[in-house]
Amino acid sequence: MSNIYESAEATLGFISSPCLTKVELRVACRGISDRDALSKPDPCVVLKVQSHGQWFEVDRTEVIRSSSGPVFSKIFLVDYYFEEVQRLRFELHDISSGNNGLREADFLGAMECTLGQIVSQRKLTKALLKQGNTAGKSSIMVTAEELSGNDDYVELSFSARKLDDKDFFSKSDPFLEIFRLNDDGTESLVHRTETVMNNLSPVWKSFKVSLNTLCSGDHDRDLKVAIDFTASNGDPRNSCSLHYIHPYQPNEYLKALVAVGEICQDYDSDKMFPAFGFGALIPPDFKVSHDFAVNFDEDNPECAGIQGVVEAYQNCLPKIQLYGPTNIAPIIQKVASSASEEMHTKEAMEYFILLILTDGVITDMADTREAIVHASHLPMSVIIVGVGNADFTDMQILDGDDGILRSPKGEPVLRDIVQFVPFKDFKHASPAALAKSVLAEVPNQVVDYYNAKGIKPKCMSDYESTRTLGP
Incomplete structure (x- = not known):
């Protein structure tokens, strides 16, 4: 099962797009040991970014002489794209006095992560891995500070x-x-x-510092997945089925799930994702359900990571009977119920993203429009990926890009929360391109909601009172 996940994950590539925002990265290390027992190391951190499977250096810190716990003054300024997987590598080198090159420097360890992981956690601490991926006692801390396009700066001397x-x-x-x-x-x-x-x-x-440094924060994005198990997908045992499980090649459902999930999982604090199915006859009584837990645990539908969702999906297929009709209002209402509870909490810091993967024309259009209008008042967005070659005209209506969506009673949506993308438009493109398309509107939807509610981002000190950059 992991081969399918890894196959889909491996196709996520580097795709350039307009920069969403910029991020300042500050780096510090702890517990650095040196091969020379008589002196401390002279550390320097090199930042590399992965593109097309290769690592390229983009910047490096200054060299701090004789330090086993350096806090570097160099600030890395990087372009941040929410809808992409941006893989970073931080390499620590011991550069001897009088030599600023890396050829003669001692390699002290490296740490790899995604920019999304740093941004979502604000401060990421991981062990430095040496040659052979062995972990030593040293660690690296990377702190992120998002900068908006209209940041104010003050210059200090x-x-x-x-x-x-x-x-x-x-x-x-x-x-x-x-x-x-x-x-x-x-x-x-x-x-x-x-x-x-x-x-x-x-x-x-002298140096410039963003006034946003005084207070910054983000909201936890909670991804929930809903998968279409209606009979129009075809018998999963048949290679022509959209649900066919090939031993090594992911089907379209898995490609879409991994492409979007790889991005969203960085912004989910517990990395647990509820996964639901709709349109199938489910055990033990084999009655049709439009909001059942894919892992068949109604009390705890969460799966561990995106790979956990993939495995639950594959385990589920042999146990159910594909049926119908294609009703998506129930799953929207289920997520809206959770979003409504969050909206009434004191902090209201959780934002829900519902990813619906479906192959056909929905049969409960009136109820779906009503559900979306209601959900537009809540902290949630709905992403619909159309799988297969069906007529998705109704989905374009739900998207609302060509006009304001209204309920059957004429009530308009408070804000546009639906993004629909047909998977067939991305069959010959990297899944990263699909992820970019379906997630491009999410940041603005999140900001629009919290601005409308007058909810400001948390200060960094609100996340963890003991978080400081120094060793």
């Missing part, structure tokens, strides 16, 4: 005079650290200047 030095025979090697005082009384590092060697009256380089 610092100097000092007549510093005292305890060493009578030499002057100080001073550097300056600037901290932000959080609401709970803890401190978070904002900037670390360069070290000015042998100087009692240093003048440090």
